[in-house]
Amino acid sequence: MPFQLDPQLVKDCHLLLQWPQCHILLHRNAIIPWFILVPQTDYADLLEMPADQREAVLNEAASLAKMIQQRWNLKKINVAQLGNVVPQMHLHVIGRSPTDPCWPQPIWGNLPEETLDYSVTEVQEIRASCSLLNPH
């Protein structure tokens, strides 16, 4: 069966593009630069993956992190692979700043109730920034 993204992730995110290892998703809540990488794998947890595959996934995450740091002019990146709610493996890569509304807490459960979506232009620009990256 071809790989299919989890419907909850599709609902929560803008689909940006596909890299060799991962689908790159942008969470719709624009209050925080929050990206989700979905590796095309049946493994449920990052630490279960074979080392070479895990490394390839993390190279893509590292490329994305640099783009986030540049575009949003911030230094701090949070990275996490939880998957307690959505079982399909996905890696959160999140740009953080002392001026963001959840700092210093993790974002889960601490985002403001009001959400702010990206404009169509912003999504296009972010997709273009990602497509310029060479994650390997």
Add this chain to the structure above:
Amino acid sequence: MPFQLDPQLVKDCHLLLQWPQCHILLHRNAIIPWFILVPQTDYADLLEMPADQREAVLNEAASLAKMIQQRWNLKKINVAQLGNVVPQMHLHVIGRSPTDPCWPQPIWGNLPEETLDYSVTEVQEIRASCSLLNPH
């Protein structure tokens, strides 16, 4: 200056042992099997590390994850590198189960107020389990 563990991590955790890349710490709150790996590095974020060093750290995390799965008889592992409060890079490796008190939320901010510490014997046993592992 020799590498020193952040005092907050030392306060929150039992120091178990030192592997080639990381100090292995066990969070005192025994409600959830929550380990913290502190790589001996000046990098603040996992995704900034050189790939080979990052891979060595994650190999240690993966060894630890297997031990957690076996000892606590659970499948799910959460892994995260945040560092918004304690800037010294540290990697959370946490065994999760649908029967734990925070499931399915992440543990941060969702742990019950009452804490349960490990006994001296339990810490010794967990340290012994770790020392038997070969993370590389």
